[in-house]
Amino acid sequence: MRIAVYHNLPNGGAMRVLGEQCRLLMERGHVLECWVPVGASRHGLPSSMPIHEVPYAGGWAILHRLMPSLLDRFQKIFCATGALEAMARRAGADINAKGFGLLFSGNCRYQAAPPIGRYVDIPSVLYAHEPYRPFHEPELVMPFTRLNRACRVTSERANAAAFTRLLANSEFSRQRLQAAYGIMATVCYLGVDTERFSPTGERREAVVVGVGVVQPHKRIELAIEALACLPSDGRPPLHWIGAAGNPVYRRKLKWLARQRRVDLTFLHQVKDNELVSRLSRASLLICTARNEPFGLTPIEASACGTPVIGVGEGGFLETVIKGVNGELTEPTAEALAQAIGKLLATPQKINQLGRSARQHVLKHWSWAGSITRLESLLAATIPDGIENRHP
Incomplete structure (x- = not known):
């Protein structure tokens, strides 16, 4: 399969997962290229996978270059201005022009379900760890977020609905995604690299x-x-x-x-x-x-x-x-x-x-079993013949 990858994740567990998924898919002979906004993490992504950095437009690009932390702090304004949409539109156009058979997307740090699915003309899969929690869990909703919660929730649901298939990392996540988006996701459990994560033989400490x-x-x-x-x-x-x-x-x-x-x-x-x-x-x-x-x-x-x-x-x-x-x-x-x-x-x-x-x-919980399941679900998302497309 020729797979375009997109994500807008920070460092953390979800980023480690995406990096491992990409690495193992490439080891199985699939061709992957990745599109990321400026500022998204690259930690753990395979060094042999081409990465295309998509800049934000206008003043947001300048703000990110000078004070990147402000994008996170003022994310509601950032999303409302359409800067994220414009960036996704440019990334989608580039992906469409290169003739990939499938888009495989990770979550977005600002909206959970990213807008990229609305701007590609190919089958698309979102590996959705969870909805954007501050808008779907009352105990996490801050006073200032209530002002634009309805608008952002509507946008997030539309983004999720644009994907051909949603994958969830657990049965619990599947239920939460269904409650948030009204979409039935398919559970595709994660794995762990048992060679990297293994007992070191060091003496155990009282910690x-x-x-x-x-x-x-x-x-x-x-x-x-x-x-x-x-x-x-x-x-x-x-x-x-x-x-x-x-x-x-x-x-x-x-x-x-x-x-x-x-x-x-x-x-x-x-x-x-x-x-x-x-x-x-x-x-x-x-x-x-x-x-x-x-x-x-x-x-x-x-x-x-x-x-x-x-x-x-x-x-x-x-x-x-x-x-x-x-x-x-x-x-x-x-x-x-x-x-x-x-x-x-x-x-x-x-x-x-x-x-x-x-x-x-x-x-x-081996990665081998997880990737076999993921590979099967990705292949099942692509209609017959679409893999023969060329840019």
Whole structure:
């Protein structure tokens, strides 16, 4: 297949997923080229895949060059002015001219469902991790976003409807996408690179690790409160790995950790080899995110032989199995603390769960199986004969 790839993602789990999908599709002989707006992440994309950077028009291009963070801060104005639409229109025209058989798109950081699907003349597939949460979850809607929520939701739904097929990363995500867009997506589970994410053999440390961008929906305060419930003389430190995210939220977390006497360390810009090392050395991974769409980190930790303690909601219900790779609890500090304390008190249980977790991932969560499923769904989206097109 000749596949045009598009995304407007920042660094993070979704970006790692897209990079791995592209790499493995290319290894299977498919031809891929990628289109990205200025400022989108390229982390993890195959170095052999051509990447076309599409600039924004006019003043937005100047603003991004001088102060890129302002695009994220004023995204509602950015989208309302049509700058994102104009950029997608240019990318779509370029893709149409090159005679690809299929568009494979990742999410957009500003709208979740990107507008690119409306501007291509070929079958298109959106791998949709989740809708744009601030517009679909009342508890995440900020006062200033209510002003343009209806307009943005309408636009996002139209963008999603323009794609030939939607893929979801979990059954939980499929249900959320249907509620948000009125479209039935197909579940295509993700995988993990079990060669890269594997036990390093380093000595295990009395450390609890969390992974994810520092944003309120990750509920990092719940992890802090849970550790604060443990006796102070045996309380493990919390190392949180992920993009810096929201600076105000980060300061609140540091203040809370000091008040609760929890040793909190934020680790940003961590490369994959360091992530694997820290996961392998940790006593456990804690997962506290609210309605996590899939939960890639639990299977990455499991692949490294590290058990998982998490909240029993969202995609965690599909990636964490009690007694196999960890345990799920009610989303309260007390319930999490009880599970953490019980596990930390029995080092042999940590090692036993770690071995079981590794075997579980090898059997059920390999990238080979995930890419075979993705490849089949992409091929089924292309009508007979369209692959014979040439630019």
